[in-house]
Amino acid sequence: xxxxxxxxxxxxxxxxxxxxxxxxxxxxxxxxxxxxxxxxxxxxxxxxxxxxxxxxxxxxxxxxxxxxxxxxxxxxxxxxxxxxx
Numbered sequence: 001x002x003x004x005x006x007x008x009x010x011x012x013x014x015x016x017x018x019x020x021x022x023x024x025x026x027x028x029x030x031x032x033x034x035x036x037x038x039x040x041x042x043x044x045x046x047x048x049x050x051x052x053x054x055x056x057x058x059x060x061x062x063x064x065x066x067x068x069x070x071x072x073x074x075x076x077x078x079x080x081x082x083x084x085x
Contacts, residue, residue, distance in 0.1 A: 033059035 013020045034042070039061050043049075048062075055065035 031056060031059060034061065 011019075050062065050064060052060050052062040052065040054067075055061065056067050
């Protein structure tokens with residue numbers, strides 16, 4: 001058994017400028033998605049999601065999906081057309 005520990009910690013933007021700048025860069029050519037086994041684990045744990053808010057046409061995991069580049073990024077999820085508030 002591997003004894004690997006992973007944890008996240010907050011580093012203030014002022015102390016981590018390079019990573020902060022890179023995290024804000026929008027690269028439209030990058031396709032990210034959950035692996036199928038990870039998605040199935042989430043569904044088994046929390047139930048089937050109603051909408052995928054970060055999907056592209058090629059990686060949507062739900063029948064209803066929204067690509068963030070096609071919606072205003074300042075909108076809250078509940079304000080997107082057709083979603084319950």
